[in-house]
Amino acid sequence: MKENNLNVDDCNSLSSKISLLSNFATGTKDLIKFYNEQYTKQNCEKIIQNSAYKELDKITEKYQKIDKERIEKESFTQRNYRLILGAVVLVTGLLIVITIKKD
Numbered sequence: 001m002k003e004n005n006l007n008v009d010d011c012n013s014l015s016s017k018i019s020l021l022s023n024f025a026t027g028t029k030d031l032i033k034f035y036n037e038q039y040t041k042q043n044c045e046k047i048i049q050n051s052a053y054k055e056l057d058k059i060t061e062k063y064q065k066i067d068k069e070r071i072e073k074e075s076f077t078q079r080n081y082r083l084i085l086g087a088v089v090l091v092t093g094l095l096i097v098i099t100i101k102k103d
Contacts, residue, residue, distance in 0.1 A: 039045070
């Protein structure tokens, strides 16, 4: 392995940086613990879930209205199609009966 040309000052600098990072890591760990406790204490999980459920309800309601309109429109179109088809069958049947009676 190749040795670096470090002097005592460089090593002391690295040591102090390691110490600072260690202190930072410990402080960060304590901060994370504090915020986790606050999150749990203030019941944030339920609040977030309820908010998500409300958003989901809004989206569901929106698409229910759209789907209801689509179904009603399709039903109206199918009803008209059946009426027209029934009228055509009725007129055709009447024409066949009239034609047979003439002969």
